[in-house]
Amino acid sequence: MTAEPMSATPSSPETISGHLYEPGQDGQQQIRPARSWRKPVAVVAVLVVIAFSGAFAANAYAKNKICSALQTLTAASGQSKSGGLPDTARLRTEADKAQTAGKVLVFDGDLKKAVNNLATDADRLNSASNSLQKAAPKDKLALVPQVMAVAGTANLHVRDAQRACGQPETGISG
Numbered sequence: 603m604t605a606e607p608m609s610a611t612p613s614s615p616e617t618i619s620g621h622l623y624e625p626g627q628d629g630q631q632q633i634r635p636a637r638s639w640r641k642p643v644a645v646v647a648v649l650v651v652i653a654f655s656g657a658f659a660a661n662a663y664a665k666n667k668i669c670s671a672l673q674t675l676t677a678a679s680g681q682s683k684s685g686g687l688p689d690t691a692r693l694r695t696e697a698d699k700a701q702t703a704g705k706v707l708v709f710d711g712d713l714k715k716a717v718n719n720l721a722t723d724a725d726r727l728n729s730a731s732n733s734l735q736k737a738a739p740k741d742k743l744a745l746v747p748q749v750m751a752v753a754g755t756a757n758l759h760v761r762d763a764q765r766a767c768g769q770p771e772t773g774i775s776g
Contacts, residue, residue, distance in 0.1 A: 660706045667703035668717055669767035671696045672760065676772055690728040693756065693774070697724035700763070713766035716759050723756035 675696040697720050704717035730749045737745055757773040764771050 657708050661709045664703040664706040665710055665713060665767070668700045668707075668713060668763065669769065671700045671703070672763055672767060672769065675760070676764075676774065690724070690731045694724040694728050697721040710766060713763060716762035716766055720756060720759040720763060723752060723759055727752045727756055 675693065697717075700717045701721040704714050707714040707717075727749070730745070730752050734742060734745045734749050753774070761771045761773045764773075
């Protein structure tokens with residue numbers, strides 16, 4: 603199939619209906635397909651979809667791990683050894699699990715913030731509880747308000763995480 607001669611100068615190729623017409627060696631017009639932009643755009647679009655799918659899957663997995671850790675924490679809080687205060691070792695263990703999983707969270711900013719705050723509170727509560735247990739009997743009374751304040755903020759952050767997980771907001775006390 604020969605192409606109709608075009609009015610363009612022999613040195614400038616033209617694109618008509620997706621094909622590039624340019625002069626050949628013998629002066630005749632040669633037809634070759636023009637480079638398409640559709641294929642690279644489609645490849646990029648597929649890669650973006652795959653990346654977002656992976657991010658959503660990782661986020662869902664992390665949220666599930668965090669919410670499971672919260673359920674374990676609140677279920678075990680009734681077994682407190684310290685008369686009203688949460689078991690600090692259990693709180694720290696579950697908060698560390700939740701914080702590790704929270705590093706993957708991309709789409710749940712409220713849950714990530716609550717988990718990070720809870721991990722900080724768990725460390726502070728563990729430290730304050732240890733100080734309370736090691737203190738002389740006359741100094742214990744002065745440390746109790748500090749420990750209770752940290753336990754209160756930990757309880758609020760557990761409630762925040764429970765809200766983000768869609769769980770009933772019971773706090774540490776279950």
